[in-house]
Amino acid sequence: MTQATVVAAIQAVGEAIIAQKQFLTDLDAAIGDADHGINMARGFEQVIAKLSAATNEIGATLKLVGMTLISTVGGASGPLYGTAFLRAAAASQGKTNLDRHTAQAMFAAAVNGIKERGKATSGDKTMLDALEPALAAFADAIAAGKSLPACLDAACTAAYGGVEYTKTIPAAKGRASYLGERSIGHQDPGATSSYLMLKALADFCRQTKLDWE
Amino acid sequence: MTQATVVAAIQAVGEAIIAQKQFLTDLDAAIGDADHGINMARGFEQVIAKLSAATNEIGATLKLVGMTLISTVGGASGPLYGTAFLRAAAASQGKTNLDRHTAQAMFAAAVNGIKERGKATSGDKTMLDALEPALAAFADAIAAGKSLPACLDAACTAAYGGVEYTKTIPAAKGRASYLGERSIGHQDPGATSSYLMLKALADFCRQTKLDWE
Amino acid sequence: MKKIINSPDQVVDEMLQGMVCAHPQYVRRLPGLSVLVRANAPQPKVALVSGGGSGHEPSHGGYVGRGMLDAAVAGAVFTSPTPDQVYEAIKAVNGGKGVLLVIKNYTGDLLNFEMAAEMAAADGIEVEKVIVNDDVAVENSTWTTGRRGIAGTVFVHKIAGAKAESGAQLAEVKQIAEKVIANARSMGIALSPCTVPAAGKPSFTLAENEMEIGMGIHGEPGTHRAPIEPADKIVEHLLDKVLADLNPASGDEVAVMVNGLGGTPLMELYIVSRKVFNVLQAHGLNIVKTYVGNYMTSLEMAGFSVTLLKLDGELKTLLLAPADTPALVQF
Amino acid sequence: MKKIINSPDQVVDEMLQGMVCAHPQYVRRLPGLSVLVRANAPQPKVALVSGGGSGHEPSHGGYVGRGMLDAAVAGAVFTSPTPDQVYEAIKAVNGGKGVLLVIKNYTGDLLNFEMAAEMAAADGIEVEKVIVNDDVAVENSTWTTGRRGIAGTVFVHKIAGAKAESGAQLAEVKQIAEKVIANARSMGIALSPCTVPAAGKPSFTLAENEMEIGMGIHGEPGTHRAPIEPADKIVEHLLDKVLADLNPASGDEVAVMVNGLGGTPLMELYIVSRKVFNVLQAHGLNIVKTYVGNYMTSLEMAGFSVTLLKLDGELKTLLLAPADTPALVQF
């Protein structure tokens, strides 16, 4: 993946989130404060507007995305997703083309950043319930020598499973935790946006016929 | 009409107003502030509660009614109806039995009191549009030598006509006047309560087979 | 009807109890009456008595205290208090220098306060009255009852209250109150109705896209209905009417009140304030002070009114004078 | 959605403009930011910075002024402000004696304010933080995020603000803020939802006879729903929880806040105040001061919360100290 591809991929991810603004907001209305889609869409609108200013270094581009999300999304998701992109940026420092090992390191750094900042773990009914299984599946697929689209598909399937899993548990972190047992039966908005972002990335790679080089 | 009859008549009038609380309030909702029935019912509940304490002088009883309405109804209708009863009381001063001339003088004094206090005239879309024609019809019927129920029926018919007339004109006095032309098409709540009081009095006289003595 | 009450019959009594419980340093209640007086009334000064139907809170009990009212008489919801209550209020706060009644221009208020004034005058108490009629939605006319009194009343309380507090005589306090009335104009709109507790249902209905223009503060209908417009457009419309009637000159000093009707978020009132400021500035007016909040409400009605008060040196000094009451404190 | 706004995207910006237009003597805005600071900031004192999502007006901008906050940072509606905004606020009001951040206990607020604190600390600015968590509706627990911060935050602003105004050091101001937090407990209910302008529809629905108990101030659902009860019963229920958690002793002095959520008439808040007073009196508590009004709202939501603050001599003196801000003035 080159810099130009990264920019296009982020644009695709952003558009997917903006398209699901209402859906994500409705999910948040059920167990939170009805703003997750609004927050994320506001952030990615700014990201897309700023992408043209991106330099030709992948790390700098991802840092721009992280900083923009941090300064425009607000709420819990802003610092968390923002931190994720900043960490991914750091893990890709100096790269102009992404190989499978860098990609895995970036994904791992991103998930780790979210864990450090938010102090949540799997089973707390957060975005981590989508991201951690997705990361594991992604790593497994890479280890199994799969293609990029196949690796991302594996990540998506795992993330989707994580979203489904969030329906079955009470929230222990974030605003939904105030609901206690009443949050059971609802899927987590942040887990859902994580899944949607991975899904958009996978779709983008398939459509543009990208693969590991 | 003796003191006991007057007490019973006022009770009947009060019960009729209380029974129409919602109707009068709804009329006021359309062109006023949705309280005429509530105000009048509150007043007559107190009147009925105090009637047992009435002395055996008709004037004193009517004064008690007037004072009670003034101190419990509030709004525009309280001072107006209260003044009406006070003036009727004055006009019946010292009487223990009401003849047709006293009755006519009382009715005239009551209507005059409302005119003096409220500075309205016929055609302003107020209770006067029911009461002034009712008073004229009552006087005509007396002059024609009619029975008490017949005199009151004549008053009621005229008052009803007055209520219907209020539907056709804009209000120039009271809260409904703020509506200007928009008040046309609605009957005046105060005119309606005046008609209902006369109607209750007529029904009472007919049921108890009262007539001039 | 969704209300946090115990019983529709008890709302006024329990509210008055609550006000005394919450603000004993400011107000006490005349036993057995719906009257709040200054905790240490009577004062050796001209006394101000105001009041009206309940449902306009913090009007009027919220303005009882130093630099504003000496007594507030509370009627049933949206119903003028009765003369006997007003009469007791007058007697309780008369400190020997006379009493000024501040009456909003509604037939019921006028009739009841006037009867009370007659009763007090018969006792030898000097009583004067002023009639507030700031609502330009309702045209003045010789054959109707004239304009209604709405939020501009708060400016009358503030300024006449400061004058009375300064030791002025009854005639002077009355005169300044009349000057406020002559220079205050208001107009409002509503987005939703309110429900009188005893009635149990809204006094009118508005469609999802409708607003009522020139709304009164008693749930009585306004002058007309129109589709909801952006805040800026609504403000322009209201200020057109207010400015046309008040006709201030460029360079004039004014005070502003952006008043919520009870159910409007403060966020929206500030959005309104922004446009009010811009329009007045474009007219060359000099805004000395702006009040934003719920000052004269209609239960839970959503909507607002804008009041403009043209100031001169004297009005400005008295407006800016200190006040210490439950609902309006200023240094 | 019936709102007096121009565009859902502009509500926060236009509200902040309106606040500056209305209260230039109190606040100014940091250019290009959603930050209100004291008109004459920085002060040579410890600076207090608070904030959070918008929609809680007068929180937080309404408390910027003498004796309370030095800056308020406004996020989008119900969404924590971003770290860069908080960082600019910290820099603007730091008068050299350090800055205390007052944060309500929500993940979003915590994360954003903490990132800002890290940024300011990197500049060499002394920054401390306190986390308000007064809402007893949500049980504390090691494995969840703990209690939420609601109206008790206003007491933190008032008391820590008075302490800072007195010239105290950062550690002392932080300590007194933590003492307020340790002694403040709140709980609320809602009768109707509110609508986030950008969402365009209510964030939940309640049946005509239902209320939501333990409602949060962001339209987030409470602990459970129940049929509406009389005001006195609701108050008993809320105070049961608050008193059980705070556990004050007979004879203790307390302050009370009966806080409207935005759409509740003041009449109802006073009916609530009456019962709160009676219950607290029956517990032998000594009520030093009662605040009744809209202090920490949820847009146009109907409902209220009750906050109890247990006082000691120091807290009492600071609570009663003067304050002069757009939304809270006291002599």
Ligand SMILES: Nc1ncnc2c1ncn2[C@@H]1O[C@H](COP(=O)(O)OP(=O)(O)O)[C@@H](O)[C@H]1O
């Ligand atoms: N501590 C945390 N760690 C990881 N994710 C979290 C944490 N707290 C909240 N989240 C995620 O954030 C999402 C909510 O984001 P959003 O609605 O934008 O913010 P807010 O809750 O402040 O309104 C939740 O659905 C959850 O997935």
Ligand SMILES: Nc1ncnc2c1ncn2[C@@H]1O[C@H](COP(=O)(O)OP(=O)(O)O)[C@@H](O)[C@H]1O
């Ligand atoms: N000046 C007046 N003279 C005679 N009747 C009046 C006058 N003003 C109002 N009314 C009557 O009072 C009625 C309204 O009474 P009510 O609703 O109890 O008082 P309010 O208008 O103060 O709420 C009107 O329908 C009208 O008949």
Ligand SMILES: [Mg+2]
């Ligand atoms: Mg949210």
Ligand SMILES: [Mg+2]
């Ligand atoms: Mg009426």
Ligand SMILES: [Mg+2]
């Ligand atoms: Mg009335």
Ligand SMILES: [Mg+2]
């Ligand atoms: Mg949020």
